[in-house]
Amino acid sequence: YHMKVEAEAVQTLLNCRDDHNIKDFDQFHFSPRNVPYRHMPCYILKMFDELGFIRYYRIKRTTLARFILFVKKGYRDAPYHNWIHAFSVAHFGYLMIKNFNLVKDGYMTQLHALVFLVSCLCHDIDHRGTNNSFQTKCGTVLASLYSSEGSVMERHHLAQSMCILNTDGCNIFEGLTSEEYSEALDILRNNILSTDLASHFRAAENQREMIDQGYDKNDPKHQKLLHAMLMTCCDLSDQTKHWRITKKTAEQIYDEFFSQGDLEKSMGTAPIEMMDRERASIPDLQVQFITNLVLPLFSNLAALFPAAQILVDVIMKNREIWKMAKNVFQTYSETGVKCMDILL
Numbered sequence: 001y002h003m004k005v006e007a008e009a010v011q012t013l014l015n016c017r018d019d020h021n022i023k024d025f026d027q028f029h030f031s032p033r034n035v036p037y038r039h040m041p042c043y044i045l046k047m048f049d050e051l052g053f054i055r056y057y058r059i060k061r062t063t064l065a066r067f068i069l070f071v072k073k074g075y076r077d078a079p080y081h082n083w084i085h086a087f088s089v090a091h092f093g094y095l096m097i098k099n100f101n102l103v104k105d106g107y108m109t110q111l112h113a114l115v116f117l118v119s120c121l122c123h124d125i126d127h128r129g130t131n132n133s134f135q136t137k138c139g140t141v142l143a144s145l146y147s148s149e150g151s152v153m154e155r156h157h158l159a160q161s162m163c164i165l166n167t168d169g170c171n172i173f174e175g176l177t178s179e180e181y182s183e184a185l186d187i188l189r190n191n192i193l194s195t196d197l198a199s200h201f202r203a204a205e206n207q208r209e210m211i212d213q214g215y216d217k218n219d220p221k222h223q224k225l226l227h228a229m230l231m232t233c234c235d236l237s238d239q240t241k242h243w244r245i246t247k248k249t250a251e252q253i254y255d256e257f258f259s260q261g262d263l264e265k266s267m268g269t270a271p272i273e274m275m276d277r278e279r280a281s282i283p284d285l286q287v288q289f290i291t292n293l294v295l296p297l298f299s300n301l302a303a304l305f306p307a308a309q310i311l312v313d314v315i316m317k318n319r320e321i322w323k324m325a326k327n328v329f330q331t332y333s334e335t336g337v338k339c340m341d342i343l344l
Ligand SMILES: Cc1nc2ccc(C(=O)N[C@]34C[C@H]5C[C@H](C[C@H](C5)C3)C4)cc2n2c(-c3ccccc3Cl)nnc12
Pocket: 195, 196, 197, 198, 235, 236, 249, 250, 253, 274, 289
């Protein structure tokens, strides 16, 4: 099916100015989820502009506007894996490029940074609110296409992104030379595939070693590991925000997980505990997730970029609140009240 984006929507986006003078937009404590939904495409345009990508790669503004609207349209209305998630992931990518001076300090070329921002925006396109193991278990169409290589959903997000780039008037990379173009697609592929958490677990050890050895800006292996690490940081960036955001994100994620669990039960298969609303304890699961994944990841980031230490501090504080919530949940769950509303 062919998604249509009305010409007037493109025009409206082009006419938008950032007169929605949101302050602290370029600070780590800023929460992109507080940007009004209807202003999000405009802020994406602003980020591309501010990072100099439009000038540097002679991107036509109409092409970028149409591309942004096609990507937005490519997201479904899932509880968590929707356009707002894509916007918040892209915003964190923008924050890192800007606040860690990734290009100025030689961690990335301008091209890598452009593709990094595009990867963030596109990394979950057409997500259905179910994960890779669900695709394989239920033999979905996507599984038949990609399960032999693994990272089923991520390969689909990549394919959808390529499809949009190949749509008339949407190819924001058309101004690149042919070698820049093939490098861009190669980085887009690695970046989107690296958002599969299962592959992050495998790479995490190498990322730690890379940082202990000292990051080598000219080592292609180091560059690839860094891109993968930064992509996962963006994907999990809600964990670096105020507790209200972290709590709301957990509600949305477990809304998706539990719906998948219900679906698996109705199909006669038993869901894993994290997806079973009868068995899952969200505070316990979140303390584990933060301890085993989020904290090691952002500690690695802070080892490379000391400015990220404030993010580690916020993550630790949020974990303390989940630990307190564990006790609150325990007391209430005896009385049968088992919902997130108890949490402050
Ligand atoms: C707050 C929070 N909690 C999360 C708790 C759990 C998992 C999760 O997929 N766990 C795993 C645990 C093992 C090894 C692999 C494959 C499967 C088996 C399932 C991962 C993700 C969570 N997550 C994400 C997120 C990031 C990337 C993709 C999808 C999502 Cl949902 N973003 N934020 C959160």
